[in-house]
Amino acid sequence: MKRIADSTVRRLSIYLRFLEEFEERGLATVSSEELARRGGTTSAQVRKDLSFFGSFGKRGLGYSVPELLTALREILGLGREWRVIIVGAGKIGAALAQYRGFRQRGFQIIAAYDTNPEKVGRPLEGVQVRDMAQLETDIARDRPDIAVLAIPSDNAQAVLDRVVKAGIKAVLNFAPAQLHAPADVTVKAVNMAMELEGLSFALTNRE
Template sequence: MSATIARKRISESTIHRLSLYYRTLSLLEKENYETVSSKELAKREKLTPAQVRKDLSFFGSFGTRGLGYNVNELKLKIESILGIDREWRVALIGVGNIGSALVSYKEFARQGFHIIKLFDNDQRKIGSNHKGIVVSDIKDLEKEVKEANISMVILAVPATVSQYIVDDVVKAGVTAILNFAPVNLRVPPFVHLRNENMSMELEYLSFAMVNNHAPKKPK
């Protein structure tokens, strides 16, 4: 009935792959597939069928032997595992280049991440309206985060100030932070911090080109 609680520690890669499965299941659903096999799912993600089955097996057994997985059912299961079967109330801090792009990024909302508050420290931005949300003064962070019942923060502020801001965010009681600045932030052990480093993948590409790394591991 409720989500299976994973006891064994689940690897980061497994979780990332669940995200991929979820996306593909949504697509399959739109394409009116009733069921899907680990083989088909694997093919779409360029993985092995065993990998797919093992990933899912950490959380239960959702398939039918001989048939595969019911697309809609599995999608719902993964939604519940990932915790995206609910509405997350998210604040975005830093309405610059990246920040404003993220406000309009529909993919977030589609997965249940709703940006409902914007903050900045720039007087010219405070009070302005982005996609129906008025930018608040970062000084009111703690108060407004609490009032709006925010549980996640996306940080899109310049690297130079991000440690100060993250300290404030933590003070405001937020325990999940997605950071876009290219810096290593310090947070207390009970706070979940993830970094989105957009240069990293470009650097990987450049490494691969220069070193003639095989683009994909051979099937």
């Protein structure tokens, strides 16, 4: 398959969100123009994005909302449940554990991990907190698909190495550190500090 740009996938996520909204409102069809307006892009961009995966629309009419919804869910791999573990049961880990958006889209949190003995054993927002020492054996047994790292930067790389070695192929990193992984492992980062610095830059360098 032709390599798909990251920016394209991100936009597909955005379109998906609008389509869910349109479906709720009972709309039958939607045009690329409409999707573009809501998503802050152009109609040509919307059509090009979708064209990488097939022809989903009808000329003169637009896209069927339920059909495009199904297609996008299929493309994004949301037709199944993904098993997620959260590593780090601090404030960020807790905020993630209770986040409803996870479950809604098929991301099932199966466990959280921490080194702190006070936290281990207790539930965190309905999720069982386990000892970090069990990480490898648990991964071998439970076969989670995705690991979310909500730990301090210092040991983020070390923990990434551990989950990768245990067989995890997808990681979402909340630590403000640049992590390195083998090519067959996808690592996405959510870096608040970086976004804030981007705002600082924008505020400073306005013409």
